Amino acid sequence: VRGIVHLVGAGPGDPELLTLKALRLIQEADIVYYDRLVSDAIIALIRRDADRVPVGKSKGDHSVPQETIHEWLIASAREGKRVVRLKGGDPFIFGRGGEELEAVRAAGVDAQVVPGISSALGCAAAAGLPLTHRDHAQSLTFVTGHAKEGGVPDLDWTALARPAQTVVVFMGVGTSAAIAENIIRAGRAPSTPVAVIENGTRANEIRVYGTLSELPHLIQRAGIKGPALLVIGEVAGLPEEAIAHAFKEQVA
């Protein structure tokens, strides 16, 4: 029996946002290695007699080193098992799926990738926040707010400051003050709308709206500490909630 590794995107958290293929694969798998970002409701859909191995990976908490994950995936496949590596969002957008695919294939093990709803797309849909818009955003950029070595990443702030585009920052809660400051200094208006979405598509979802200059304050006031998305751009002012928020601020 030949084993195989499927790197599978679990989407943002709502189990209904799994793809049909992801559901089939977690029900066929003999063993599932999953990130902490994968929701309990999704873990509950794994075949009951499959082995379930959490491999950590909340921000700053790499309980299992990346190289060890590679070794486990390879070893399980070599035992002839159907292995699923289940990752929050999409495996190829800030998910280190590229590194895992390379490692597994370099060991001569079959591997396939199944896309997932990126948390950016899931959160945007839930909020009614279009990431591109013919009148407001002709381009869309995803960046990580968390550098490889920790701290603020070395981003092209001038490019991120251009108008008529949407910037989505993954893992940017801890560095939000520096991100807002750098983008404003590079020329984007302090009044540019922003949205912060924590636990998007889940029961405990929090969404807050405001402007770029008040970004770190918004996050602090809402008590957001975990993985959240920052959406920066005119489109963040379009949801009804954003309009209601801006109106309330104006009246107050």
Added chain:
Amino acid sequence: VRGIVHLVGAGPGDPELLTLKALRLIQEADIVYYDRLVSDAIIALIRRDADRVPVGKSKGDHSVPQETIHEWLIASAREGKRVVRLKGGDPFIFGRGGEELEAVRAAGVDAQVVPGISSALGCAAAAGLPLTHRDHAQSLTFVTGHAKEGGVPDLDWTALARPAQTVVVFMGVGTSAAIAENIIRAGRAPSTPVAVIENGTRANEIRVYGTLSELPHLIQRAGIKGPALLVIGEVAGLPEEAIAHAFKEQVA
């Protein structure tokens, strides 16, 4: 009875890449308005006694004007129907979902958005092409190669020419020569790897690999004319197919 409109992403084409929610909604809908980019295999999953209304929208062929689509969605919901507006990929990434959501809600009709696997994510997974990578691409930008008024869009070529990022161009087949030229002139290496993916995740998928300087030639040689994705950046050189292609070119 109160009607409702769901704007639903159908993903890149493979019916297994529908979300569970999208499948449920197209099986509950009374009427489905769908784009030409939605695959036949997905159309076949719509509830058999639902009305199915194609509204065109292949590139440059807007068989039904956008305003008419809005009117139809609103009218159907006002008849108390469960309306699905089914769109290729994700509704909020170059899908005009923002405009449709605004129009429907402005008419006082309930509307919700269901995300889909963006064609960029679907094609990347199928090709084993990581869109971000810790060593090669710390940011990911989606742009459209097709201007509102037709022709080459007014993009920030300097930003797109930065190294260590991935640029995905939607609807860029017709303008690929100008896109490659502008990005190279702004400073990106002519040898930057590129991939062109047509009909990603479908049986008739075509993938070709090469360098930025040969982008229009690659497209022409492969006979790609329809909607396709251009992926520009070091990550486009990572798939095994890309490595095999580069080796063949070197030997020839």
